[in-house]
Amino acid sequence: MKRVIFTVTNDVFTDQRVNKMAQTLKSMGFDPLIVGVKRKDSLPFSPEWADIKRIPLLFHKGFLFYAEFNLKLFFYLLFAKADLMVANDLDTLLPAHLVAKIRRKPLVYDTHEYFTGSPEVAHRPFRRWFWKGLENLLFPRQKTIITVNQSIAQLYEKKFGKKLRVVRNMPRYRLPDQQITRKELDLPEDKHIILLQGSGINVDRGTEELITAMRPEHGIENALLLIIGGGNVLERLKKQVNGENLGERVMFLPKMPYEQLMQYTAKADIGISLDKPDSLNYLFSLPNKLFDYIMAGTPVLVSDLPELRRIVEKYQVGIISKNHDPAQIAHCVKEMLNDPDQLSRWKSNCLEAAKELNWEKEEDVTKGIYASFLKK
Known part of the structure; x- marks a missing residue:
């Protein structure tokens, strides 16, 4: 060989x-x-x-x-x-x-x-x-x-x-794991799960603004922001959560085996990808997590970048935030969570798109x- x-x-x-x-x-x-x-x-x-x-x-x-x-x-x-x-x-x-x-x-x-x-x-x-x-x-x-x-x-x-x-x-084709429950994953069963996952949670990826969007004054209710993975701003993000008293609203989990990660992905209500257009690399990025969310049947909220827009609009799997203002991000999250019928349609579209992506x-x-x- x-x-x-x-x-x-x-x-x-x-x-x-x-x-x-x-x-x-x-x-x-x-x-x-x-x-x-x-x-x-x-x-x-x-x-x-x-x-x-x-x-x-x-x-x-x-x-x-x-x-x-x-x-x-x-x-x-x-x-x-x-x-x-x-x-x-x-x-x-x-x-x-x-x-x-x-x-x-x-x-x-x-x-x-x-x-x-x-x-x-x-x-x-x-x-x-x-x-x-x-x-x-x-x-x-x-x-x-x-x-x-x-x-x-x-x-x-x-x-x-x-x-x-x-x-x-793109991930290998798979049906979402329906056997494991949120309780088995130590996730709240009575809250919406907003998920950001990735091994490169770094600068200019919109995570700081996403955390700020979870502040009570922005009106996202009955929800938990779950951040899974690693990156060069992770410690700074944890300090931000503590500084803004968001410990009850934001939860961190370390990097984990892919099979285990996808169990969490499948239990989320929204998957987040908010890279900023401040560098050429991120402007034209197509993050792995977008396809992981779609494979798990998790509707997405993404930033307005060319490759992300192309996928979201073609397959109708979520919505696009027009900017990175925390109030705008919160507005998008609320729009998704407050329309369970549309959320269900996006979920079905994700599972159908996964057969191609x-x-x-x-x-x-x-x-x-x-x-x-x-x-x-």
Whole structure:
């Protein structure tokens, strides 16, 4: 079997896209290995579809994190058995590119976002200079490039004149879990559940405004905002909740296995995705959680971004907030919760849309991209 190595800067556990890619390539006859980061809070993970290698680091944030990881990743890839490498995002591309050249191995670049347009990069001059320089150097040299939606593909095609393949990040088709109850999940049975989930609850994603929208004066009654996952503003959000005395209205849960997460998703009344258009990356984003909500039959409230609007309007699965003012967000939430008949129609539309918006559909595109590497 041909060994394919995926490289990521996360701890692998929560990376739905890479794990689904590995499953698909495993079914094609590849032997997948996913190389990521070993963090203090990394959960045990030994999936059937891939070997896992987590690299321990001394530094866990900032430039030193990327420098240490990329150096260690370079030497690991240099000596590891590999017939094909898949670099996921710009922050793993340099070592994968160098090793692919040295060892004369094929490389696929899978960019999950418009990396240099993310707020963590765009708002910091040195980071912006470094990552843009690296992208300008390496991107034109890649032969096979994949991304997550058409908007990002068009941005890159316009900038570099390279054709990208689009594989959207969708969940596998499944019916919502109707067996488990809210009580078993320690969720209130007498309140509406407003859910925000994700492994990247970061700056400019509208969470601060969403929390403020839960203040009593905004009129959302008999409801709980449930935030599940992790991100770089999580501690700040918890302080905000305490500072605004919203402990009875907002609940946090840590990241959890995907199967467990989807049990909570299916019990929510509304799923939230409120990325702001303040950076190119978020402006053209198509978050995983949107499709998770739809798969679970959970109507959505989203920000007015092109890719989100396209899905919500086409499939009629929720509503779009015209801005990020907490009063406007609260108005949208109340509009949804106060119309149970419409909420039920959106739920039915979600379940119908899920038959089309699933990984099994995207898997055909994935197999078409990777089939040629089995023959080499």
